[in-house]
Each structure stands twice: as structure tokens, then as C-alpha cells.
Amino acid sequence: MAFSDIAFRALQDVLGEENATNDPVVCQAYSRVQWLPGGVLQRENCGLDMRPACVVMPGSTEEVQAIVKIANRYRFPFIPRGSGFTFTAFPTQAGTIVIDPKRMNRIIELNEQDMFAVIEPYVSFVGLQAEAMKAGLTIPTPLAGAHVSCLANYSWHGAYGNSWLTGIGAQNLLGFELVLPNGDVVRSGSMACPEAGNFWNDGPGPDLRGFLRGGMFGHAGGMGMVTKISCKLWQWPGPAVWPTKGNGNMKTSSGFSQDQFRWYMIKFPGKYPEEEEMQLKKAAELFYEMGKAEIACVATHLAKQFLYTYSSQTKQDLFDNMQKNVFPHGFVVVGLQATTSLRQLEYEEKVLNELVAKVGGVFVQEDEPAYQTWIGRAANEWLRFGNAQRLARPSDNFSIGTSNVDSIDMIVFDIMEGNKVARDLLEGPKHLGKDFVQPLSVHGGWISPQEYGYWCLMTTDVFPDQAPEQAKEAIEIIGNITRKQIENKSSAAVIHLLGPAYDMLGPMFGNIHLIMKKFKNEFDPYNLSNPGFATRPDVVSPEELQKMAGGH
Amino acid sequence: MGAGEFSKESLLKDLSSMVAGERVFSDTETLKKYAQDTSRAPSRMPDVVVKVTSTAEIQKVVKYANEKSIPVTPRSSAVGFYGAGIPQEGGIIVDMTLMKRIMRVDTRNKWVLIEPGVTYGELQKELAKHGMRALNPLLPHQDKSVITSTLEREPKLTPKHHLDETILTMEMVLPTGELFRTGAMAVPASAPEKVPDEVHSDMCNSMGPGIDWYRLIPGSLGTYGIVTAMNMKIAYLPVKQKIVFFGFKQLEDAIEAFYKIERKQIGDECFLLNNSYLAAILASSPEDIGRIRSVLPPYVLTLNITAGEWLPEEKMDYQMEALDEISRTYLLKPMESLPGVQEAEKTITEHLYQSWNNGGSYWKFRALGASQEIFFLTPLSRAPEFLAIVKDVARTYDYPVNQIGVYLQPKQWGKAFQMEVSLPYNPEDILAQQTADKMYDEASRELINKGAFFYRIYGAWADMVYSRTGNLHATLKKIKKILDPNQILNPGKLGF
């Protein structure tokens, strides 16, 4: 069976004609993902198979259930999504429908006292933050951009500007409501218990959050659609309304009182790029010390690509700034917040001064171009939104080069290893460098220590010119970096499990691919929930495995 | 021989071949110790106890159990409180209390890797040498395994949000007997403690592989797998600390101030006990509990103000200043000691990171020899409502409400609180036992009906909770069936 007119009519009956469309023009808007070279090549390879057969717009959990049950009846695949930013939110085979949650956009509850909110899938981070701030609260600030779906980001994977304090999405998800691939609804946390409210996670009994999400990618939409979550909110000592005045563009038209927030940039003297490793290690030392002292709300190392892309007003501005070498290397950025009191903030500032001196760092002064450009223009975004989409500014496309989650030390190691591989390809005999924006593509990395340095996340990025040929080159770089990580027996391999990678790497990790397939078979017996990216239920043949390995 | 095809003799013989030394027990005296615990869960005898000393041994036992379809109940604590370690269908007890290795301490990345039999006393002693401490619950039993406590989700004394979920990575034996490692421990190495040496992993990522096992396994009562090693977050010992007490006449009086203290993130360890419960801790002997209770304020909030090595005086100062402001706002009187109780602050300070080691009964049982505890999560504002329910039930049985113990533990800066109410009774008095059972049952039902979030599911709570949670139990059962196709691991728990 497949998606048919009968199935379409059934969907329209349930949702109303205006909320289900198979018009190719409308569906065209759900057929292409551009960022990440994998997305570009996916479109090349899949062509119009990537255009959904139908887009549906449910307005409630019951309607989502109805859609999923119809999918099971007529055996067509469906893709649950949030804002549809990431490549896993697109079909890879004809006859797939996309579930667009735009009509499910309510903030159902915002509890100031117990610091949580309950939201539907199309609530953006920024809308939630605006409401939370009125109550003296805030949210983690997503690098995917504050426009993306908070629910989807927490259920899948997200990285955040203030995660030194808040951790990532996984740490901020409380209870949830999930429509399973067979159309049943299950709830987790206190949300599952009548009268208990929505304030917490943890059970009852085993915590289903542990089943819903996992690693970086979890089931990648292969375990149904999350229709509601409760999520944590955080203390916010700042103003109830973000103080902007319009005509904002890239200037910091909002200023915070120094009694509430303070920013710092720290550099580590040395020759760059020759002494990059030393500088990154010193940054690591600073993070470890700050973690011990438990100070700050933002602590991160920003490599050139973040500094230039976030702070530039235009593409030309970016290239001009690179020409002027405004950011000669990466910087540590620290933000202090007066959660307890002004005295607490002042105390943390003194401690920071001591720690920076201890590790051999130097504060960037206010009159330096780097300070003026970064702190002046972009720092506050780390509290409002970490809009990493601007990484697309240099070449109108970008890719995450490598990523990992482990200790701060291990992340520094990974960055150096990854950049070495990238450098060999970009600057070596293959001369791929002409197709990648330099020097952004091989330097530094975003080091994002989490929860006062108990663990750490990182990414590096490459900036290819955007065409399928360059996308293939980017894939080659990423593939080589990944292969190196596996050769190095790096913990990064644990988080790269997605779709086909399960079958390739699963045997290394306790045959996790077989466990995941069993989950998939049990809960999605017809393999309908995002079959393109979720682990496939059947075991891959040796020949296919061979082909997949060659693909890297 | 296959499933069900075995005799006691063959069982003993087979198991003895799997473990070195004389560590297989089937005598009645030994078996009886595992048939019950301090809870009122019905006594159920196992058939054999195997005291293991390695993961490999556990794997062998579990694989064997699968072949024979014999239930296996894992135990890592020498003491049990909630019936989770009592076998429901006989079978094998896998006792891991001998697995006491503190395998590795990483002070830089702030974690410790331990085996299941390590207790808080043992662990804190070792970590103190490094100037560090494990994140512990309030005065755990001295025989309580750290891993058991963590997997049971006993709330930590510290309300710091990043120190609530302490599990980083784990090694497990799956119910089928396969070895599985989670998070960044999953990168293949010869042993968990060798991971940082043999591969590029510092075991600082708890996510994956596949799903987030570090969340699925806790609360599963050993039904989804047997944890054989865990690295968990630890923290530095403070350089300076000071205990501050606040007294309240009624629980309601504490609510706003407690919220504020947590919202401002003042201090570290923090908990509220009523006079009955606090007296049980502070009294030098059980006989003194009544007197101490009578001199204590009805409710006492204890807050540990701490500072590390950086400008400790200044850190203490700003916290005290913030606390003073809250005191003025809510007309509270912070106390550095408790009138009528000698050196209360010293007792608390000394016990803060320790297990109960005062000899005699465990502090929760000191009042009358035994108690039934009911615990659940709640927003702080509902705590008085839930306490009133328990008191109402107690009154219907003419149970003296001033005997009830009350404990409120903030989690993650007050985003949720675990509330624990204790119903002490004399275990020698059959009627008192039965009354306690009835109150426990009734109060639990009423609390669940009114929305107390029972998140740690023991015994009869399984049915009370899961009958109300829609498809949740069915989903958990499906996961159970996948991980444990032969249904051998701790059957009967959680309604499985």
C-alpha cells in the first residue's frame, strides 16, 4: 500500500480540506534542505522523491493520532517535524507525508513559581523566552536559532549559548506527550499522572525521556510525534521586556545594566595558528577552573567562524573584517549574571580575574576591535538567541565539520585532530581549499562546556561553496574526520549514530543497532515514522554495509 | 536441559562453576535475609544467592538464567527499604555487595567510577582524600549502595541543578546476559576503568548509544538491566561552610521563603524536616527523641552556606547578605544553632556528607523501631495540601500526627521537591503494624488521586500509579519485553 487518493481524502475528512494539501506547489516548500552538504546531496539524489505527497496540519494531539492511524491503515510513511530546519525532517522516498505542526502553537502553561512551561510543537524559543522574561525567567538560547521549535529541539538535539549553566536540550526537557508510530498516545513524567500537573520528569518508574531521545539523534523522528512537552525555565535577573528600540540590525540596540550582566573576552597570547593547541588548552584550563569555582552563566570558546559570522552586518563586512584580521584567533567569552545579587556578580568578577591570571590569559580591552565588534554587536545574543544560522553568511552554506560530547580536554583533542584532517584535505595535494572559505574552515572550534564543565560539546565548521560538487568535497572532509575519530577510538563515534550509521557502527557499541531495530519493530511495525533517517527495522546485508562503508 | 528443566542440586552445581570460591548459598538462614527487607513487602524466599565479584560472573549467571528461565534479582545494597530486592518468583539473587572497587577517581573532570557494592561511607572516605565528595542523599544507611541509591533516584541534599542527575556512564549486563556500556564508556575498551587510557574518551558524555540509558535505567528496579559499574559526578568539598536554621510553626509558613532561597540560589545543601524527623537525627539516643522534638520548632529548614577556595569570606558574605534580605522580607529569624539541642549545627555539619553511622537503628526507624515511608515529588506550594491528606488519614486511625516525620528536599533550585512522610510504628506490635499498613495504603491512594507525583514505584504503588497513566505502562512493558525476552530479570516489579 502507499499514499493514495483514498488516504488523502481520509486525511481531509479528519483535518478539514484547508489543513491537508497534496498540491505540488504547496508541497514544494517542504522538499528541500540546503544547509549541511548532506542536505544538498540528498536533494540531488532524491529529486522529487523529496517532495512530500501531502502536507497535513493537525491542530491537536487527537488529530495527530488520527493522521498516524490513517498512515498505519494505508501504510504510507510520515515525518513529524518542528520548524523543519534539519535534514531529517524531509522525505527520502515518494509517497511520504509531512506533518507540519503550525496550528499547534500554544504556550499552554507558564508557571513562574515552579519555573516550567508547557508548550506545543510550533512554539518558538523566542516566543517562549519573551513570555518567560515577563515572569523573571528565561530559556536556554538555541544555536539553531530562536525561530526553531523548542519542542523539536529538546526532543531531538540542540546546543545552546548559555549551556554552561543550563545544559543542552536533554537537560531541559521535563515531561512529554508522544503519539507513537501506531497512533497510541503515551505521556511521561508528572504529565502522565492525572492531577499531578506538568512540573517534572523522572518516571513514573523508568524515565521515558531515556527512550524518546538519545545520543545526538535518538530515533530521528522514527518513534512518532511529540505533541506536547513541559520544559524548564531559568532565573532571569534582566528586564521583563528585552529593551530594544527597532532599527536594530546588527547593532546592540539593547543594553543591560552592568548590575545584571557583564561580558568578558579572554585571549591567550601565542603565535596563531602555530600555537593554536596551546591556546585551546589554556582555554580548557580556564573552563576547568571556572567549573570548580562554579561561576558564570556563559562560558564558551568561540572560534573565528562564530566571531566573524555573528558579528558581521553583511557578507562584505565579514570578508572585510577577515581582511583586517579583527579576530586573529578564537576567544573565550564569559558572561556573568547577577542571579543572587549584585555582590554575587562582583564576587564572580573578582574570581574570574584571578582565574584568568592563573591560567595565563589576558582580558581583551574595550578599545580593541575584537571587543568592540563582538561584545558591542553580538554578545547579548548569547542570552537572547544563539543564531548559528549566520554561519551560512560566508558562503551561503555551511556544514558542521565535526562534533563531539565528552570532557573539555577530549574536545580540545578532537578539535585539533579534526582540523588536521581538514587542513590536509584543504591545503594538501587535493587542493580542496579553493572551494572552502578560508581561514574559517580549519581553525579552532566552538567549545561549549556544559553544566559548569562536567562535560563539553564542540563543533567545528567548514564553509564550502554551494554546489553539489563542493557538497561532495565537504562530505569527504567530514567523512575523513569521522573515520579518524573512529580510528582514534574517540567517544565521538557514540554520538554519530543515525540511520545507516547504526548498522555500520552498532557492533562496536554492544550491538545497539539490533536493540534499536527491535524497538523500531515493536513500536513501528510498518516502518512508517520517518523511515529515511530512523534506524531501519531490518538488518542490513553485508553487501549494503560494504557500500555504506565506501560512502564514507 | 532447557527452560524449567533443573533441580536445586543442578542449579547449585551449575552456579558454583560460574563463580570462584564458596559464594553460592542456599541455606535457609541466608535465604531468609534476602526474603524481606525493612519494608512491609511480603516475604519471598529466593532459591539461591550468588555473591558475585565481577561483571563476567554476572553475565554467566544471567545467561544461564535465560537458558533455564530462572528469575534473577539483582542486589547491590546489603540493606533494602522498599522491597525492590525481594524476589517475587524465587530464583537467583545476584548479590553484588562484594563488588566494592572504587575503580577510578577523576578530580579534573569531577567523576568517580565505582562498582555496585560501594557504600557512601566507603566512597566519601576515599573521595575526601582528593578533597571531593559524592553527591549524597540525607543520611543514607551505612550499608546502602551508592549505585542503588542513584538508580533509585534518592534525591540529593544539594539542590544545584547540575548535581541532580549524577549518572554519566554505566556498564550493564542486559537481561539477556550481554554486556552493554552507555554514553562515552561505550567506546570499546578492556574494562570501564581502562577507558580513558585505552581510547579517546573521558567518559563525560551520558547520552547514547542509541537512546539515553542513563535515564531509562534509573527507576527500573533492576528490571531492564544490571548495572555493574557507573561513573558519576562528584563535587569538591567546601573550604568554608556554615549551617543556618530557620524555624516555622506551620509548613505553610515556610513555603514562600523556601522558594525565594532556591530562586536566588543561595547556599548548597538544603532540606526541611519537621521536628519528629529532625529529632530522630539529633537525639543522642532513641529515648531522647521525644524531648528533642518538644524543643524544636515544628519545622526546621536547614541550609548549608558554603564557599570554595576562591575568596571564601566574600562568597560567604554575599550569600549571608542575600539570606538576610530574605529573612527581613519574610520576617524570619536565621539561627546558627537550635535552642535546646546541644551542638545541632555541629551534628548536622558532621553528617552532611556521611551515611548514618550512629549505631543502633537507622535514624528513620529510631522513634519506634520501624516506619513506613511515602515519598513523591511535588511543587512546593502543594506540600501542605499533601501533608494534610496524610494527617487526615492518620487521624481516622487515631494515629498521633505529631509522630509523623516530614521531609522536603528541593531539587534543581526548587523546581520540584521530594516530599517524604514517615509513619513510625512499633514492629513488635502486630496491631500497630497493621495500622501502619492501612495508613500507608490509604494515604498513598489518596495522595495519588490528588496529584502527588509518585515517581519511584515500589510494590503496590505500581498498580495505583500505572492504572492511571494511560499507555505508559504498556510502553514500559514493551521495552521490558524487548530487553528481557525471557522475562527473567526481577519479574513482578513495576507490574511487569
Add this chain to the structure above:
Amino acid sequence: MALEKIEYDAGHCQRCSTCKWSHIWEIKSHRFSRNCPSLWYGVFDAYAAQGKNDIATGLLKGELDWNTSREKLLEIIYRCPLCAACDINCKRIMDLDIIGVLDALREEACEKGHGPLPQHKEFIQSITNYDNVWKQPRTRRANWAKKLNIKDLSKKGEKADVLYYVGCTYAYKPGMESVPQGTARIMKKAGVDFGILGAKEVCCGGIADNVGDKKSFAEIADKNLKMFEEVGAKTIVTNCPGCFMTFSEKYAHHLKKDTKDLPYVVKHSTMYIDELIQQGKLKFKKNVNMKVTYHDPCHLGRRGEPYKHWEGKRVQWGLTEPPRELNRGVNGVYEPPRNIIKAIPGVSLVEMERIKDYAWCCGSGAGSKSAYPDFALAVAKERVEEAETTGASAIVSACPWCEANLSDGIDASGSKMKVMDILDLIEQSVEG
């Protein structure tokens, strides 16, 4: 082909959804966080700039076909007021000419013979027949000016420093004559030497360009440019933001010049009056005790920036050769109207949440109201709801199209607010 011009821009959309929301800096509530009226109304992504980027790319690649999808294509392309919220938001991230994509889709529709829509064709035909969009006789164009004794610069020998260009809607729409009349009186009071084109005034042609009929637009533009030259217009003042934008941006584009290099300087009436106030030539006498909120017309604000002409190509990394300065909505006309309102004694200005470069469109622009009245009304009602949260008794604006549509929105929603043109507000105090 029109779409070939924007192939790069449409093809490099990152699908980040920035075009669908107000700029993140500025969002002050969940309720009023949306910025794209087309998407808000149409709901499916196709109606957003992102969707249109995909559609443009699809047309270029032959994945979509006019023959089979004509109706839906036209609906998506034209049910959009071209407010440029998507455009300036996108530019916070990247340097894509999104408004160029939307414009090119309309041009493509016209090139292929599918557009503009019948309602738009009526407007353009009316301009051809009557020199105005309202099918009104030419002779009545300056009726509003009767008894005001204003110079008619179309008459031989008449000269003035300032050409006051009224525009079709203010000239002909019943009820709106107070605006040009008030403007004329105010300029007289301030001693400005100005004149009008009287019955010879011709529609600016902006609507033709907006709906993609570039040929008709070019003809109208040439006609007007010749007229301006003939009358020696050095400064043109107009009340209509549509005309303002057309003269400033579209005519510059037509002449392949920057706005600053045009043979004239064009100012919206609020810019001019603000200058008069700064120069002390205009004083407010009477208190007007009102709480008002100001609605930024898109063509005055986001699209009111001076235009910088560019011809070149994209080179590596998407840089342009020569470098291109895209309009980013920052330098639109936001402050002059506000300065005026704040200068009026007794008036209290309270701002809505979505203002200036992130203002919510009224919904009527670029042919939306004529072709999709339900859409335009719904968008207006949304704006009225937002205005009501301020507690103001009136929405003040500076655009006839905004005012007409917002009035309809007020009527449809039963709101007690009223809509005022800023000139009417000024006159209440200036007249004294």
C-alpha cells in the same frame, strides 16, 4: 527570464525560518511574534518567503509547471503584500535578495502571460485610460484643491521649489481629501513655495511594478519623469508611501541610478513636516488629548530606504562584483512621524510591539486588497488586535492604503478604535 536573476538567492535559502518571525531581538511576546502576513494567513510554508524560494527554484528546475499549477502559483505569488518583513529579517542572517525573489516571481508570472491578476489588470488599464487607478475622470484629480489657491505647475510659467504630489488615493477617495488639503494648508502656513500638477498628475505606476507588469510600469515611469523634468521639480513631497517608494526606489531602479543621484529629491510628507518643525516654521498651538499608537507603513518604513543601484554578478562565496549594498530596512522613515506625534501637545504615543523595521503589515499592499480582500481584512484585524493592547484610542498612520484597510479591520472586528492620518492629527493642533 525574470527568475534567472534571482536563481542564486532563491537557491541558497537555508530554511532557517527567520523570514517567518519578527526579528528575534524585537519579539516581546509569543502572541505578536509573527511577521509574515502571507504565512500567518496561508499557514503552509509555501506562503512564506522560504516557500517562495523553493517554488522559484522549482520553476527554474522544471519541477513545477505553470500549466498544471497556474492557480496555486498565482495565489501564492500574489497573496502577499510585499511588505519585505521576510526580506529584512533574512538579511540579518545572509545577503539574499528575498524581495527580489518575490518580485521576480511576479515578473515571471507576467512574462509567461499568467499575471497580473484580473483585479490588477483593472488598475493598470485604469491608469492607461484615466491616469489613475480608480477609473475616475482625470478632470477631477485636483478637485480636492478647489478654493485652496495652489499653484498648478502643469500650467506654463508656473514654478515652485516643491512639487507636491498627491497620488491617486488621496486625490480621489472620498473622505481622504482632508489629507492633501491639510498638507497644503500646513505647507502654506510654513511658507513653503509649492505647487501641484493638478489634473495633469499621473499615477506613479507603483502598482504596475508591484504586480510584475514591468512594461506598463516603465511606460508610466517615463511619462512621470518627463513631467518632472518639464516642471523642473527638484523636491517632490508626497503623502502616499506607495508613491514615495515608487519615486525613490522604483524610478531609481528604472533609471539604473541610486536614489541620491535622481534628478529630484523625494520626501514623504512626514519627513518634510518634521523638517519644518525642526526649522521652527511650524508650531503646534492646541492640545490634542489623545492616546495614539503609530502604524508604520511598509513602503515608508522597511521599503522606504534610499535605493542603491547595482548591476553585477555573484562571484565566489556569493560575494558580488561590484559590491552590492542591499536595503536592510534600517534607514527607512521611522522617526519623522514619531517626532511629529511627540511634538503635538497632549498626544501620548504608545507603541505596539511590532514597529519600525519589524512592523506588522496592514495587509493591503502590492495588490493584495483588491485580489484577496479576505486576506487583507484578516491581516488588518490582526493589527487592530495588536493596537488594542496598547490602550490607545486611535491608530495613526501615514498611508492611505493602510488607513483604509485598518478602518475596514476596525469595522469588522467591532473595535472602538479609530484610524487617523497623521495629517489630520497635525491639523487639529496646528489649526488651533
